[in-house]
Amino acid sequence: MSPTLTKRLFSKAGLLVLALVTLLLTIGVSQLFKGARVDLTQDRLYTLSDGTKNLLDKLDGKATLQFFYSEGQTRELPFLRNYARRVAELLEEYVLASNGKLRLEVIDPEPFSENEDKAAEYGLQAVPLGGPGKEAYMGLVITNDEDDSKREVIGFLHPDKERFLEYDISKLVYSVVQRARPKIGLVSTLQVNGGYDMMSRQPSGPWMSISQLRQMYEVDDLGTAFDVIPEDINLLVVIHPKELTDRTRYAIDQYVVGGGHALIFVDPNAESDQAGGGMMGGMMMGMGGDKSSSLPTLFKAWGIEMDKSKVLADGTLALSVGSPSGRPVRHLGILGLNEQSFNGNDVITSMLNTVNVATAGAVIQLEGAHTDMEVLLHSTKNAMLMDASLFAMLFDPSSLYKDFKATGVEYPLGVRVTGMVKTAFPDGRPPEPAKAKTGEAGLKVEEEEEEEEELAAEAKVDEDETKPVKELPAHIAESMQPVNVIVVADTDLLTDRLWVQKNNFFGQDIVQPFANNGDLLINMVDNLMGNADLISIRSRGQFSRPFDKVSDLERQAEERFYQKEEELKQQLAETDAKLQQLQATKDGEDALVLSPEQQAEVERFVQEKLKIRKQLRDVQHQLSKDIEKLGIQLKLINILAVPLLITLVALGFRASRRRRQV
Template sequence: MNKRSTLGGGTLLALALLFIGLTILFNHALRGWRLDLTQNRLYTTAAGTDRILASIKEPINLYFYFSEKTAAQLPQLKTYGVRVREFVEELAARSGGRLRLHVIDPQPFSEEEDRASELGVRGTAVGASGTQFYFGLAGTNSTDGRAAIEFFDPNKEQFLEYDVVKLVYQLANPKKPVVAWLSSLPMGPGFDPQTGQMREPWVVYSEAQQLFELRPLEPTATRIEPDVNVLVLVHPKNLSPATQFAIDQYVLRGGHLLVFVDPLAQSDQSGAEAGNPMAAMGADKSSHLTALLSAWGVQFNPGEVVADRAHALSVTMRQGEPPVEHLGVLGLDKGSFTASDVITAGLSNVNVATAGYLEPVKDTKVHFEPLLQSSRDAQVLPAARFRMLFDPATLRDGFKPTGRRYTIAARISGNVHSAFPAGPPAGVTLPAGQSALKESARPLSLVVFADTDLLSDYLWVREQSFFGQRLAQAWASNGDLVQNALDNLAGSTDLISVRGRASFTRPFERVEKLRRAATDRFRAKEQELEQQLRETEDKLTALRSKGGKQSALILTPEQEQEIEHFQTEKLRIRKELRAVRAGLDADIKALGATLKIINIIVVPALFAVVALLLAAWRRRRRAAPANAPLR
């Protein structure tokens, strides 16, 4: 005998209450639990981000300004706005209450709009009416410090995490970073013995003074203070062992380093003699830092210059002469930059002159990441060919590209050993209780450029005098490049570890592939039909005009039949052309129809079949005991 069980209303109500109770319980018990199933881990923050959030000591207020109503008219910005808001909300949730997020939709002529402008978030006019669209982030800390991202550029989406975390880091650490600057080139203000006048500081040096606490270091310095965030070395030359040892120990302690070396520094005044310009041409103008660079896993040859035919700029050597391409003066474009690194991302062009190249030392264990590279139409030439160069055209003599891209700038990271394995050099005495480091206490954080001339004003700015004030107008991105490097290295190691990630916007790769294939397939047919159409029209025109105006009015039956045939052929070809053009999207439409069938019919049908099989299996299990023989 079969027994059928039924669920009463009370049982169903109990199950419903149990489901609601479990939902509420899991909502509280699993609060903060997240599972990121995206391919590029878009919702997983970097470990450095988590450490920066944990290090916040006092609450920080974040104000996310987003004109949501206006964004409805801008689909791309609306989608990206959702992405940014979700990411900022994620940071606030992970901060343990240290980040207080305020999402604001500023209305026109409102106090919120005035507050946004006050905090540094700018509006952008959109639409025919010029409505102000706000899409930025501002922050304040307990000491009235402020920082802002004035506008979230969708083109910099891969650096979203870095930009937001950098803002949080600056508010959590409001003190200006300390940058120690050691240069053998005359970059700062002072007296110029060549002109006999006071010289202005280089623009890149002046900008660094405004953004950081800049401490000039003499080339004879034997100590680098522990509060220095970044040490900058420009054209290090003839440094004493004591100075090199101080730099070595600073790096091993975890100090961040920005280095500019050069095989032929144009601003090096070595060998200069008043009234004898030829004396300086033969002088050694290369940087000397081989021992330290080798210990850091970097190889630099001070005797070779990168010549690049694809990026050569035209220069004028003497007044009155036409400009000529100089294979050693290069205008690097976006194809030369590493787009995934925050230092070079977003730059338009960078100019270098007589630059060298960098390579990782063989079997080194450091991570060597190129930042600037030449084209493949390049070759290295002896630096001696550039010292007394009167005609740049001669550089093309015997020029043979190697097909290799030469690295002009690189980021190096990892653990390294001391360049002084035997201990401090002679004459150096360590303070009591302090011992020399033999290897990295913290991973190396180093950025090296194989050119110092990119810092020179003549390669990237034009200077003008405006009512006695010096104004510099940039025509290349050299200054932005240096400031990006300083800004990045001035942060903590955790901030530097926050790198660019993949874009949130995913293209329809299969659709684009189908579109390209269809275009290639139908384009040939379209061209063939268009050629047939032109030939048919030409024949038709020739036939109608045959015999002159008078005879054209009287046509033989054969001519009339031929004209009718050509007109029919013309209509057929035009119809076939329309079909070919319509067929360009046929595969895409077929793919869309297939996906709709799978989503609407196939998937629900599979679930239904599985449910029916499961119900049948359960029914058999219940029926089995009832049908069992009685004993």
């Protein structure tokens, strides 16, 4: 570059022209690549899932996203501000991917403003910040632009639920914008909609899993006694079909054979079933109360069976629970299913991490079945089927191990059944159950005449003779298309205690899932409904990433610690046994005085105890040293590695220029 050109370039006019060119280039590039994103995070935290993009493409209408965030009130809370920024950026991604179907408004509900009144009107939760009159909003309102009555609200976007943020937003957008919600027919003999807990003697609210269904779908409670399932039911969900009438089972059979999809939960020992009723309902299982359910006639027609007298026990998946001794004990009937228990090739289970079940059964395919059975959930090979009676009134879970002997078989506990089937009722609709003919005193009751009158009334037409009474549908002998049914041999997995923890956060109930039971139910329903987009929406990664190496060091130290602790316990047991053996040889007054041998044994144990305790402290001390050493190494890499890399690149570039000049 010549000196004259350099002088002109760095003159005032030249700098002004350079700044103008830079500005124009910046504007041009920003317009040319508007909407372009490069997500370099490991878990692609700022990239929408394909399921969300598909849902946005299929939206029937338009909606407005109103993000209420108290920016002015949270200036001294960087953690909350950073989370709010991430939420706003994710919402912007929704708007960009919606092709104009979504619109975003970021609103700061300042104190005593109209926006604050609007936030309160929507039902958003104001969180106190500690100071007098200081509180903050961070909620989301999604409203259908064509129908203001269709609205979904997240009262407070809790940072602890960030992993599920995309799924929650997509679910609510889908719920608000779609024109007609699919309808689910619900059949349950359990208190899924809330009731009264006999054990705690407290009212119980609706199950969170069922509440989730009601957020996304129209749920019609069909009861437990019906002759036909309405034609507008898109999916039948049956939970604990205990003691259903033949006509009700026939209605379920005809719905499935007629092409309807069904999701059925049965159980050899439903712990939420308050069998027997009354104040002693929770104890009736141990005195003959039946807590099992199955549909043997229908299952046989579908080529499967579930023995309701057997509970699935698994020594590998067993979870720890409390015991009479006060120590945690692994319960062979309460299992934590993990990735090795899921079908990785099915969209329902491929993205799950943990599903907890309790006293579940096993679904087995019958020999010679004409249907296909796909296993969705299964045990490990360290499992067996145990008598359900062993789990009735079980006080000490450790007692199960004396009867446990693994069979080396992986037992299915959740399956999908497809294929052509025949009705389980080849003779047609079962007759009405006969009514009692005599009263308490043995006198004849005139019920035959009443039945005849009722039948005659049902056969009548309306007075205008234009609206005949609706007839029951014709009998269907076999399916015209392959059936699609999912059967799960456990109902307890739907209860709150196995997958959610409820906490009160400034007057608001925060539900924190610790397992994927709810996701499993929604995935099954979405799949049977034919909507797989919501299933594919992954849980977002964590923005706070733990140090895996540090976790490994802590785990190794914990193992060494427990190993030394077990050695100490063993030494204590051996010493106690020797002391008792020496004591047994003494009698009279000598029994109250320690012998030299006993004193030596006690002294030996004390010395050994001090030695092991020192080793335990050394383990903890070494862990701290290892973590500190790792931290120093990371600091050296962060401080020196990048400058060193730049220096090497610069030296290499200089060396190459010298070689070219030579």
